[in-house]
Amino acid sequence: MFIKRLPKFEYHAPTSLSEALDLLAKYDGKARVFAGGTDLLVSMKKREILPEHLISLKRISDLKGIHHDQKEGMKIGALVTLGEIEHSKIVKDKFCVLWDAVHVMASPQVRTLGTIGGNLCGAVPSADTAPPLIALGASTKMVGVQGERRVLVENFFKGPKESVLQRNEILMQVLIPNPPPGSSGTYLKLMRRDAMDLALVGVAAYLRLDPERRVCSEARIALGAVAPTPIRAVQAEQALINKRIDEALAEDAGKAAATVCRPISDIRSSLEYRCRMVEVLTKRAVMDAYRRISQIDGLKG
Ligand SMILES: Cc1cc2nc3c(=O)[nH]c(=O)nc-3n(C[C@H](O)[C@H](O)[C@H](O)COP(=O)(O)OP(=O)(O)OC[C@H]3O[C@@H](n4cnc5c(N)ncnc54)[C@H](O)[C@@H]3O)c2cc1C
Numbered sequence: 001m002f003i004k005r006l007p008k009f010e011y012h013a014p015t016s017l018s019e020a021l022d023l024l025a026k027y028d029g030k031a032r033v034f035a036g037g038t039d040l041l042v043s044m045k046k047r048e049i050l051p052e053h054l055i056s057l058k059r060i061s062d063l064k065g066i067h068h069d070q071k072e073g074m075k076i077g078a079l080v081t082l083g084e085i086e087h088s089k090i091v092k093d094k095f096c097v098l099w100d101a102v103h104v105m106a107s108p109q110v111r112t113l114g115t116i117g118g119n120l121c122g123a124v125p126s127a128d129t130a131p132p133l134i135a136l137g138a139s140t141k142m143v144g145v146q147g148e149r150r151v152l153v154e155n156f157f158k159g160p161k162e163s164v165l166q167r168n169e170i171l172m173q174v175l176i177p178n179p180p181p182g183s184s185g186t187y188l189k190l191m192r193r194d195a196m197d198l199a200l201v202g203v204a205a206y207l208r209l210d211p212e213r214r215v216c217s218e219a220r221i222a223l224g225a226v227a228p229t230p231i232r233a234v235q236a237e238q239a240l241i242n243k244r245i246d247e248a249l250a251e252d253a254g255k256a257a258a259t260v261c262r263p264i265s266d267i268r269s270s271l272e273y274r275c276r277m278v279e280v281l282t283k284r285a286v287m288d289a290y291r292r293i294s295q296i297d298g299l300k301g
Pocket residue numbers: 032033034035036037038039040041042057078079082104105106107110113114115116117118119120121122126127128129165169170171172196197198199
């Protein structure tokens with residue numbers, strides 16, 4: 001595809017959130033914030049959007065850093081890059097379902113620039129960080145002229161490229177509660193090739209096992225790229241609750257997940273194939289999450 005040069009725009013580099021919000025209000029409707037630019041600049045080159053003003057968030061320190069607290073969980077600034085998340089030991093050790101996702105996103109170069117905030121705010125159905133964040137029960141914190149508010153990642157998306165983020169609001173942080181003992185998760189992504197590709201299907205599974213009875217006491221399964229937004233497969237979760245996890249049960253969960261997906265057929269894959277792969281990957285993700293818990297707990301299951 002022929003990609004043109006960037007159209008002309010005025011560049012702003014505020015150093016505080018209040019300055020950025022003032023600029024958004026001043027250039028109301030004519031400005032866009034940008035983080036890594038890996039989505040936005042491509043859309044501008046393709047002339048899909050033509051903002052007259054670009055407001056870079058890169059100099060705002062309030063939007064940076066990964067902070068973990070034993071009580072409050074993890075806070076990831078919207079400007080944290082996918083590469084920073086990939087190289088975070090706490091993410092790999094404690095929030096491995098998110099690590100699984102960033103590790104298979106794009107390329108090292110794109111991960112060095114692209115941010116978690118940009119991935120969510122772009123709001124494409126295949127955004128890879130969304131299913132793991134939904135599975136982890138994460139929420140987003142936003143700020144606008146009206147003040148701050150929090151929305152669960154599960155409720156953040158409204159449609160393709162559409163989120164609850166209001167005009168002139170900025171995503172500040174992603175907040176993830178600490179996974180309790182006896183829990184773990186997995187993200188599995190189906191691509192046409194092994195790297196640099198968007199998900200045909202993405203499945204994140206989070207499970208918690210009851211320490212006494214070894215049955216599944218909590219389950220969250222989230223699907224990406226198979227509906228207008230990332231979605232939760234509640235029927236699949238219900239299939240697991242209060243039961244001992246095994247291959248047959250995981251298969252039931254897979255079948256239940258396939259009933260909630262609403263994919264499209266496109267050049268990359270047919271609707272039927274995507275539904276079948278939701279079934280297969282959900283089964284695998286449930287079993288992988290179960291094995292991870294068993295390994296952490298040193299249990300045989
Ligand atoms: C070659 C290539 C491969 C890719 N592979 C993948 C992949 O495998 N998986 C995947 O999910 N994505 C992929 N992407 C898409 C993209 O790289 C990611 O979505 C990335 O995380 C976007 O982050 P960014 O910081 O670059 O966003 P930007 O391009 O800076 O912004 C994206 C959108 O979010 C808005 N925005 C950004 N930050 C904020 C904020 N804090 N508050 C409010 N609005 C904000 C911008 O205004 C813009 O509309 C790929 C892109 C490329 C070019």
